[in-house]
Amino acid sequence: MEIFNEIAPLKAFLKAKKQALNSIGLVPTMGALHSGHISLIEASKAENDLTVCSIFVNPAQFNNPNDLQRYPRTLDKDTLLLKKVECDAIFCPDSTEMYRHQPLIKFDFGHLDKIMEGKFRPGHFSGVALVVSKLFNIVEPHHAYFGQKDWQQYSIIRQLVDDLNFNLILHSVPTSREPDGLAMSSRNLRLNESQRQKAIVFFEALTFAKRALNDGAPLVQVQQKVMQLVEKDAEIKLEYFELADSKNLNLLENVKGASQPIMCIAGFVGEIRLIDNMFL
């Protein structure tokens, strides 16, 4: 497995490889890897001759400096894990390599980034789009893999690829969960034991809401119930629970009409912010 901290040697390596290879897969991550990330690597390995995993905690997408500072960083462990699953290359630059100058570009994704994560994390998706565009330009992958857990991010990157004609195929990989249902997430590492137990409430709320909405309960009523369920513990705060059309991310008032509605939830356990979602 090759490890690159700099853009130029990575590009030279890929250029040399490209002549003999049909396809390159890219898995962008922020590290602190778990089985969810590994499922993205496996998906890429199954479809490509060479897989690159990027590990970069991107300052441009953090709206909360405390969240950036405390984001888990486990590069040595990540490297061992990637070696074990036979990932071909890691790209783990530092911030000065990725941002040689202060970027001025800002992305606006219309209604896609004004709701849910975009509403509660102002500037977040502009930062994601910036770093993902850089990664696409650096690696020039044929395929790129993202997790369903971040469905709004996937929808925005799909728009980015269409708007800017990136010549690649995007893939969304289903959410990997812990045995009790909690969506795997790097930020779970920050939960203490009791917070870890409490964190499954988001999955429980989604499971409850799926049944209630499919049984015809009105959305407002379900939202109220979800709020009660989640916030019955004083340490947990609900930020949003929304129903959206997964194709275009239009928010829905009810389940009628949308071909594949998705429920999205976000909230805090203590000061750790978690998100999850579920298709209806």
Ligand SMILES: Nc1ncnc2c1ncn2[C@@H]1O[C@H](COP(=O)(O)OP(=O)(O)OP(=O)(O)O)[C@@H](O)[C@H]1O
């Ligand atoms: N449980 C999961 N199952 C499948 N894919 C996942 C899962 N968690 C994250 N991913 C995907 O892995 C990629 C990298 O995500 P990232 O490094 O931010 O990890 P994360 O676990 O989402 O961390 P956090 O949510 O704490 O930022 C993203 O495309 C993300 O959607």
Ligand SMILES: CC(C)(CO)[C@@H](O)C(=O)[O-]
């Ligand atoms: C796509 C991504 C790696 C960009 O920094 C990040 O937002 C993430 O890990 O989901």
Ligand code: BAL
């Ligand atoms: N997985 C989403 C990246 C973030 O929370 O910034």
